[in-house]
Amino acid sequence: MMDVELPKTPQSQQDMELIDILWRQDIDLGAGREVFDYSHRQKEHELRRQRELEEEERQQRLREQEKALLAQLQLDEETGEFVPRPPPTTQPEPVATQTAVFTEVDGQTLSFDECMQLLEETFPLVETIETINPSLDSSVAPQPDSSPTMTGHPQTPLLAAVTPTQKSLPDLEQAWMELLSIPELQQCLNVNVNEMLETTTYPASSVPPQVQESSYPFYTSKVADGVPSPAEAIPPPPYQNTFEGSFTTVAPPENLRQMTLEASDMNATFDVDNFCDIFYPDVPNANVKQPNILGAEGNESGSLAEMQDEPPNPVEIPEFGMSEDFEDKKPEAMTEFPDSDSGLSLDTSPNDSSPEKIGDGSFGYSDSDMEEMDSNPGSIQSDYSEMFPLSFSADGFQAISSVSAQPSPSQDSNVRQAKTELVEGTGHRKPPFTKDKQKKRSESRLSRDEQRAKTLQIPFAVDLIINLPVDDFNEMMSKHQLTEAQLALVRDIRRRGKNKVAAQNCRKRKMESIAGLENELDSLREEKERLQREKAENSSSLRRAKQQLSSLYQEVFGMLRDEAGRPYSPSEYSLQQSSDGNVFLVPRVKKTSAKSKVAPESRKWGSRGMR
DNA sequence: CGACACTGTCATGGA
DNA sequence: GGTCCATGACAGTGT
Numbered sequence: 001m002m003d004v005e006l007p008k009t010p011q012s013q014q015d016m017e018l019i020d021i022l023w024r025q026d027i028d029l030g031a032g033r034e035v036f037d038y039s040h041r042q043k044e045h046e047l048r049r050q051r052e053l054e055e056e057e058r059q060q061r062l063r064e065q066e067k068a069l070l071a072q073l074q075l076d077e078e079t080g081e082f083v084p085r086p087p088p089t090t091q092p093e094p095v096a097t098q099t100a101v102f103t104e105v106d107g108q109t110l111s112f113d114e115c116m117q118l119l120e121e122t123f124p125l126v127e128t129i130e131t132i133n134p135s136l137d138s139s140v141a142p143q144p145d146s147s148p149t150m151t152g153h154p155q156t157p158l159l160a161a162v163t164p165t166q167k168s169l170p171d172l173e174q175a176w177m178e179l180l181s182i183p184e185l186q187q188c189l190n191v192n193v194n195e196m197l198e199t200t201t202y203p204a205s206s207v208p209p210q211v212q213e214s215s216y217p218f219y220t221s222k223v224a225d226g227v228p229s230p231a232e233a234i235p236p237p238p239y240q241n242t243f244e245g246s247f248t249t250v251a252p253p254e255n256l257r258q259m260t261l262e263a264s265d266m267n268a269t270f271d272v273d274n275f276c277d278i279f280y281p282d283v284p285n286a287n288v289k290q291p292n293i294l295g296a297e298g299n300e301s302g303s304l305a306e307m308q309d310e311p312p313n314p315v316e317i318p319e320f321g322m323s324e325d326f327e328d329k330k331p332e333a334m335t336e337f338p339d340s341d342s343g344l345s346l347d348t349s350p351n352d353s354s355p356e357k358i359g360d361g362s363f364g365y366s367d368s369d370m371e372e373m374d375s376n377p378g379s380i381q382s383d384y385s386e387m388f389p390l391s392f393s394a395d396g397f398q399a400i401s402s403v404s405a406q407p408s409p410s411q412d413s414n415v416r417q418a419k420t421e422l423v424e425g426t427g428h429r430k431p432p433f434t435k436d437k438q439k440k441r442s443e444s445r446l447s448r449d450e451q452r453a454k455t456l457q458i459p460f461a462v463d464l465i466i467n468l469p470v471d472d473f474n475e476m477m478s479k480h481q482l483t484e485a486q487l488a489l490v491r492d493i494r495r496r497g498k499n500k501v502a503a504q505n506c507r508k509r510k511m512e513s514i515a516g517l518e519n520e521l522d523s524l525r526e527e528k529e530r531l532q533r534e535k536a537e538n539s540s541s542l543r544r545a546k547q548q549l550s551s552l553y554q555e556v557f558g559m560l561r562d563e564a565g566r567p568y569s570p571s572e573y574s575l576q577q578s579s580d581g582n583v584f585l586v587p588r589v590k591k592t593s594a595k596s597k598v599a600p601e602s603r604k605w606g607s608r609g610m611r
Numbered sequence: 612c613g614a615c616a617c618t619g620t621c622a623t624g625g626a
Numbered sequence: 627g628g629t630c631c632a633t634g635a636c637a638g639t640g641t
Binding site: 470498499502503505506507509510 | 628629630631632633634
Binding site for chain 1: 617618619620621
């Protein structure tokens with residue numbers, strides 16, 4: 001297409017018409033006429049090259065600045081923050097102005113605004129570049145940076161520096177405000193502040209006492225303690241935990257060990273204290289009983305605390321769950337778990353109906369909060385419930401542990417699946433609110449079933465209910481006196497759980513089938529192309545053979561002479577070959593009558609001539 | 612706000 | 627007849 005028009009060559013009218021036709025065809029493909037303008041394309045090419053050069057130059061400068069900035073800092077391995085190096089160890093700086101700036105403020109405690117000012121002063125070049133070539137602004141992509149702590153975070157200082165600095169401060173603040181407006185974060189802020197003072201996971205040494213104020217002041221005051229660095233743009237560990245939604249990524253091995261120990265210690269009432277001990281073994285129980293701690297404790301315990309605020313006191317359970325239509329008698333329970341069977345309207349909100357129940361909690365849960373709360377600990381718990389099947393109930397422990405001593409293949413595969421899911425959830429970092437969220441959402445149903453099971457005091461783990469073989473399941477059920485409601489719920493949980501897995505497998509198979517069909521389609525297309533090529537080759541070789549035959553025919557025919565020594569006329573005679581390989585000279589005229597008559601003569605003659 | 616993808620659930624049929 | 631599994635259809639939710 002591009003070859004049609006050559007520059008500076010005189011174009012005939014025909015050429016121009018051809019170009020016009022081609023151009024009209026290309027309009028359908030979105031190509032404008034300027035595409036065919038050679039000088040225009042050349043200019044564009046030059047412009048693009050110039051832009052690339054400028055871009056490279058600028059990124060090089062930014063890298064140098066970043067290196068200089070990082071050279072001033074060192075990574076605190078405990079907190080993951082960048083802290084200023086002590087002055088004697090400061091590396092020689094490639095950019096003198098930055099050294100001046102840093103030594104000026106080094107060793108001081110900076111407020112958030114000071115940090116931002118510092119950032120502003122540290123990257124003076126950016127704005128000049130911006131003014132030089134503002135058109136590049138939108139084309140600048142956040143550079144994949146070298147610092148691992150900065151990857152994946154939406155607001156790195158580098159990025160903030162690339163944008164106009166007047167905008168970066170409000171933008172960053174706005175970003176943090178948005179982050180902090182997320183209920184999970186608020187929840188974590190309220191809780192983890194307390195936890196950070198007491199737990200060993202998050203050393204509280206750097207947290208000033210006033211951090212227990214509101215959320216945003218907490219963050220700013222925390223920042224004020226630090227030093228401007230790329231790490232400042234990354235939430236402190238508690239927030240990261242919230243984003244990652246994974247305890248296993250941060251839980252030290254001691255915690256895991258304690259989880260296993262605690263699991264066997266749980267009593268039949270499955271009260272909040274024990275449950276919180278599983279996930280937060282270091283939090284004193286006295287604190288756990290405080291409502292705000294409960295609500296914000298961790299994910300699962302938060303929802304559990306909410307449940308514990310409601311009637312399901314173990315003592316009251318019989319009168320609560322024994323009757324078949326208990327849902328009518330207990331409207332509060334209905335708001336929490338409206339259905340034992342369909343589960344259709346479950347998503348609507350146990351939580352938004354009663355956010356204030358949590359106590360002084362200044363935070364309400366949305367549905368997504370609920371999912372955040374129950375998804376990951378749910379998966380963890382389900383994993384653990386696989387390992388310790390009766391973590392919920394002491395009285396059912398014997399039965400189920402005996403049953404689960406020989407896991408069925410399906411159960412085994414389920415365990416594997418659960419583990420792979422866990423690995424997926426914790427193995428690598430993902431953007432917090434994309435696929436991960438959907439994954440959490442996908443796991444939330446199980447958690448809701450678990451919650452319902454807990455509410456009705458079902459003495460079995462949900463995973464067991466779902467994965468046990470029928471016989472074992474029936475045996476397990478027969479060993480417990482369950483109410484009608486409990487039985488119905490258990491059956492529904494089993495049915496839903498199995499069907500959920502079946503649906504997942506079905507979809508997986510369907511996708512694999514589609515992929516297989518696409519592959520097959522590709523290979524068939526390739527084979528079709530191959531056959532077409534083969535056909536073309538064959539027809540061309542056939543053509544060649546015909547040409548050779550024709551020339552050979554003419555050559556032979558031209559050599560033939562009659563008895564008078566004259567050549568035969570091709571319009572009167574032709575050569576024909578019989579099935580036995582003999583070649584005859586056959587007269588064309590009077591074919592029907594002459595053939596039999598002439599043939600003997602010609603064959604004799606022809607045989608002599610052709611042999 | 613509509614389109615789309617993903618997921619859970621239900622209904623149904625076959626083994 | 628009960629159970630399990632596969633699958634289409636539908637609804638809810640998030641992007």
